[in-house]
Amino acid sequence: MGAPGIYHEGSRAVQDRAGVRDLADHVGRAVGDGIKPVAAAFLELQPLLVLGAAAPDTGRVWASPLAGRPGFVRATGPHRMSVSGGLRPGDPLTRALATDGTPVATIALDPRTRRRMRLNGQLRPTEAGFAVAADRVFANCPKYIQRRESYELLPERAAGTPTRGRELTDAQRTFVASADTFFLATAHDGHAEVSHRGGLPGFVRTDSAREVSWQDYAGNAMFLTLGNLAVDPRAGLLFLDWTTGTTLQMTGEGRTEFTADGERRVRFTVSEVIETPGAVPLRWSEPEPSPANPPVTP
Template sequence: MAGAYHQGSRAVQDRVGVRELADHVGRSITPGIRDVAAAFLAQQPFLVVGAADEAGRMWASHLTGPPGFMRAQGAHRLVVDGGLPAGDPLAGALAADGTAVGTIALDPRTRRRMRLNGTLTPATVAGGFTVDAEQVFANCPKYLQKRQPLEVEPEGPGVLRRGEQLTDGQARTVRGADTFFIATTAEDGVDASHRGGNPGFVQVRSATELAWADYPGNSMFLTLGNLTADPRAGLLFPHWESGGLLQLSGRARVEFGPDGARTTVFTIASVVESLPAGRLRWSTPEYSPANPPANPPAGGPAAAPPGSAAAPHLGSTTR
C-alpha cells in the first residue's frame, strides 16, 4: 500500500494509530473509472475542482451544467464541458496543459460522493477540459447534508468583491455554513475533499483565521497528510440557497490534542465572493444524522447570501 499514501498521510496515520485500517481502506483507490462511477458522474450537475493558480495559491472552484456535462471517456479519463465563470481564480489554471487537479463530485440528493485526481488537458472547445485519472475512489455519506436542486439562475453579476480578509457578512456566511470543500496538494498531486457538519462547525476566530475540528472519517488522512507536507489550501463555501460562492486561499496547519483530537487552523490570504451566471440553487438542508453537535452561529441569520444587505460589498466598485 505504499503507493496509496505519501509520507505526510503516513505521519498522521501513525500518530493516530490507524495505519492498518488506512491500508485496508486504501485498496479502494484505483487509477480507473469503474462503470458504477461513470454512471454516477453522468448524473451530476456540479463538480468541485481544486488546483493551484499561476502564483501557486491553492483554490477550490465550482463548475455547473446539466447532467452529462461531465462524463467518463473510457476507464481513465474525465471529460468536462464548459468552464469556470469569468473572474474565477482558477480560470487560468484550468486552461493550462498539465495542471494537477483534484475533483469531487457530490450528490446532495443521495449523499453520495466520489473523488477523481489527475492531470488536466484543455479541450479544443473554449472552457472545456479533460482529466487523466490517477486516483479514483468513493467516500462514505458521513456529514453530507441532503438537498434537492431547485433551479438554475441564468444571470449573475459575477465577482462581487475581492479582499485579503473576511467582511462581517462573509464571516456570518462561514459561521452559518454546513458544508465546505477544501483543496490541498503534495508531491503526488492535488486533492479536493468535503467537510460538513451542523452550522457552527467552522469557527471564525478573526477576519483572517478559521478553525474546525476533524471529525472521524475513513482514516486515510489525505487532506491532513497533504497539509502536513504542504500548508497551502483553498476553501470553497457554497451558499446553496442563492448559488453564491465564497472562495478562500491561504495556509493551514493541523493541531493535535493530547486525546487524539485534531483541529485544522486556516489563515486567510485571499478572498473572492461571487454570484456567477448559470448557478444552481438548492433547497434548505436535511442535516446528516452523523453530524456531531456544534455551537450555533451567533449574531443573526445563519448565513448571509453573497451580495445581500447582510454581506455588504468591500467598496463601491468591484476590485
C-alpha cells in the same frame, strides 16, 4: 494501485499519530486509477463538480465550482473524465484549466443521495472544456453530507462582480459561521486533493478576520488532506450558498493541531478572499442534516 502508492510521508505521519495505519491500508486498497461503470453513471447525473488545484501563475491553492446540466461531466474512457464548459470569468483557477498537465483534483458530491466521488489526475484542455487523465479514483462514505432532495438549474442566473479582499468581512464571517458544508483543496509534490467537510451550522469558526478553524471529524482514516497539510500548508476553501449560488473562496495556509484527548482542529490563515454573487446556477432545497453530525462544541 493500493495503499503503498497513494500515501506519502505526511499522510503516514498523521495516520500513525491517530493509530489508524492498518485501517488506512485497508481503505486504500479501494483506490484505483480506473472509472468503473457505476462511477461513470454517477458522474453523468451530477450538476456540480468542485475542482482543486494550485494556480500556475501564483502557486496558491484554490477550490472552484463548475456547474451545468447533468451530462456536462462524463467519463469518456476507462481512465478519462471530460467536462464541458469552464469556470466563470476571473476565477483564480482559469489559467490552470488552460494549462496542459496541471495536476487537479475533483469531487462530485450528490446531496440527494449523500454520495461523493473523487477523481484526481492530469488536466488536458479541450475545445469543449477540459479532460482529466485519471490517476486516482475513489468514493467516500456518506458521513457528514447534508441531504438536499432536489435542485433547480437556473441558466438565467448570471454571476455578479466578484469582490476581493485580504480578510473576511463581518458579513462573510457570518456566512462561514452559518455553513453546513465546505470544500477543502490541498496540494503536494505535483498532486492535488479536494475533499468535503460537513457538520451542523457553527462547526466552522471564524476566530478572526484572518483565521478560520474547524474540528476534524473522524473519517475514512486515509488522511490525504491532513497529510498534504503536514508537509505543504497551502490550501483553498470553498463555501457555497446552496440557494443563491453565491460562492466564498479563500486561499491561504492550514495547520493541524492535535489535542491530548486525540481530537484534531485545523486552523486556516487567510491570504485572499473572493466572494462572487450568483456564481453557481443551482438552487437546492433545504437541507436535512446528516445523522453523523456531532454536536457543535464551543
